Amino acid sequence: MMGFCLRRIMYMIPTLILVSIVTFIIIQLPPGDYLDSLAADMGESGSDNTAVVETLRQQYGLGQPIYVQYYKWMKGILLHGNFGISFEKNVLVTDLIWDRLGWTFGISIMTLLFIWVTALPIGIYSAVKKYSFGDYTATLFGFIGLAVPNFLLALVMMYVSFKFFGQSVGGLVSPEYIEAAWSFDKVIDLLKHIWMPIVVVGTSGAAALIRIMRANLLDEIYRPYVVTARAKGMSEFQLLMKYPVRVALNPFISTIGWILPSLVSGEIIVAVVMNLPTTGPLLLRALLVQDMYLAGSLILIVSLLTVIGTLISDLLLAWIDPRIRYQ
Numbered sequence: 001m002m003g004f005c006l007r008r009i010m011y012m013i014p015t016l017i018l019v020s021i022v023t024f025i026i027i028q029l030p031p032g033d034y035l036d037s038l039a040a041d042m043g044e045s046g047s048d049n050t051a052v053v054e055t056l057r058q059q060y061g062l063g064q065p066i067y068v069q070y071y072k073w074m075k076g077i078l079l080h081g082n083f084g085i086s087f088e089k090n091v092l093v094t095d096l097i098w099d100r101l102g103w104t105f106g107i108s109i110m111t112l113l114f115i116w117v118t119a120l121p122i123g124i125y126s127a128v129k130k131y132s133f134g135d136y137t138a139t140l141f142g143f144i145g146l147a148v149p150n151f152l153l154a155l156v157m158m159y160v161s162f163k164f165f166g167q168s169v170g171g172l173v174s175p176e177y178i179e180a181a182w183s184f185d186k187v188i189d190l191l192k193h194i195w196m197p198i199v200v201v202g203t204s205g206a207a208a209l210i211r212i213m214r215a216n217l218l219d220e221i222y223r224p225y226v227v228t229a230r231a232k233g234m235s236e237f238q239l240l241m242k243y244p245v246r247v248a249l250n251p252f253i254s255t256i257g258w259i260l261p262s263l264v265s266g267e268i269i270v271a272v273v274m275n276l277p278t279t280g281p282l283l284l285r286a287l288l289v290q291d292m293y294l295a296g297s298l299i300l301i302v303s304l305l306t307v308i309g310t311l312i313s314d315l316l317l318a319w320i321d322p323r324i325r326y327q
Helices: 002-028 036-042 049-062 066-080 093-128 135-148 150-165 184-220 224-231 237-241 242-256 258-266 268-273 278-288 294-320
Strands: none
Touching: 002 294, 049 135, 093 135, 093 242, 093 278, 093 294, 135 184, 135 268, 150 184, 150 237, 150 294, 184 242, 184 268, 237 242, 242 278, 242 294, 278 294
């Protein structure tokens, strides 16, 4: 087990290095850079600040070859934990992303729990009671969850909450608590708001996993080993949970590798619509203005979550299914 973990961690290092190189190159592909956009904005305002722009170009090292810029960026990350400076904000990238990463991870973990708690029992019920009214109902809501864009669902839920329940929408707390210190009332207000992005972001993932769980379990419950166990007198619930559900969980668990990073970065539009203090809007803005160190750092973090999620899913699969061997 320990050898398997060490090998996978060693594989992660060249993977992340390759991802960082590709990310840095892609961000540099569009013509110009942030300072070119800044110079254009200055030109539109009628001011001539060529000297200022050139000074900033030398300060940020944007006049150097791309491989030199990449080397300095990675050197700062590996040796000092310094992800560079945000050109637009003129502050360290770490100062911008750590606070938002906290909210992002918190919402992502709760959303992941919501997806599993919702999808697992509904998927099992749909498979055991196939072609029943409950199965058809779950299938209908599953298709709706997959078909309706999350940002549209967010708009509808925000309208209903404001129109019929008088709740403030947008953000994670009411306006009067934004600058207030943490207290019991602020925590209660947070709980009144945070459920909405969790449901909005988790709906499509839960709908997809319901269909996956149903299909996998239907492949298992009619296998000969299930019929044999039932003939030996094992109770239906114990039989279901001990054998077919355990096997059907394999693809369910393997989704950690893509659900975890998608929750962090994949719902940018939802975060913008709902005014969430997460990394999604920050990444979008960084890409629009070519703030390469900020954008590259966020993409690198998402890539790290991808390989970590894949590692976690592989370890869980090896633990749950004895047919899988570390070798």
